[in-house]
Amino acid sequence: MPGYLTRNEHVSIGGRDWRLRVLQDRQQFSDPDGHAGRMGISSAQWSLFGQLWPAGRLLAQAMQRFDIEGKRVLELGCGIGLASLVLQQRGADVVASDMHPLAESFLAYNAALNALPALHYRQLRWDVPLPTLGHFDLIIASDVLYEAEHAALLAGVIDRHAWPEAEVLLTDPGRGNSARFSRMMAERGFALAEERCPMDDGEAPPYRGRLLHYTRSGAGSA
Template identity: 70%
Template sequence: MPGYSTRTLLVHVGGHAFRLRVLSDLQQFSDPDGHGERLGISSAQWSLFGQLWPAGRLLAQAMATANVDGKRILEVGCGIGLASLVLQQRGAEIVASDIHPLAEPFLAYNSALNALDSVHYRQMDWDLPLETLGRFDMIIASDVLYERGHAALLADVVERHAQAAAEVVVSDPGRGNSAPFSRHLASLGFSVTESREALEGEPDIPHGRLLHYRRDERATSVTAP
């Protein structure tokens, strides 16, 4: 990619090998037209989307075995998009989203790198409603609760885009903001189960928690104003 140094990773998820083009390190930055700055992405945050983080691998592992039959799925803050690639490989109906202007070309490149059709992508700012996106049976995300205000913002995304009966799956490395997010989702009728998870090939090293929220149609009728 022009202006960037990249490298290719080989990652195994659910018995399949995925090749990923990622940024070489956290020092990569190029925003010549100021697009990222206008979106509120600072130079310190710029390269974060282009890394494969442990929480992203945990979410991808969960999606390798999740029941996705007949479900429309949204990945929020997809970054490099490994979980979306896993779902695309499984034939799921997946839409990936992020605010970063380079997330889409990186995801398209990595789809091709793995001989997959391009994952459907929508740029999303959590502050702004995106009515044409529609509603989903499952919403997934990894390590998106790294600032205090993100809990309420992500809950708003869930409220706008989750079906009456829906699941939300979040892999969280433990940054301290999952409790307010869980409270927000409880007010929307979701219950939560939590499990500690390790990465494939590293069974003795916990890498975070998997938060699995569920809501049925009866819960939405109870919580509706």
């Protein structure tokens, strides 16, 4: 027995019904060998990867219409992998990544559940360089700035893995750490276009969510 409970959830993205295995609730926890704990994932954080969050749906919706032609894409903190699955279905060159020890198995299961081939997945800790991961034209993530230190860690990942002419797209439910991250991105030559978006989680105000789209030209970039 895995030590945790799951359920199937349905969500519509771009007119297609997606089936997803998610954790039954946010109280699930199972770390019998202490792997997650050694990676710094607390019992309170353990279940977060296995939920379908509003920001994750928003990112998947954005990826349904985003121009992906000729772009290598990296999703950071993919969790159950909805945005990467949408990209896989569209034929994108996408790599999904997360630090949670169960993310890979959930992603593989959800790909099979939607009749898709297995996705390319890499376990990635933002504080540990992974040179073999390579470089990307587009880096995406949803609701990853929920801790103050995440802004600098995320900027470091982008330093290591974004091509000089690159795009970064984040969905953010109004967390205060995004302002610090945007300043760091500006220091790296990225311009920001922000779009306010409804988040269907039943919370006010209705436009709490945002799409943060950072672009950088190659001229003068590190």
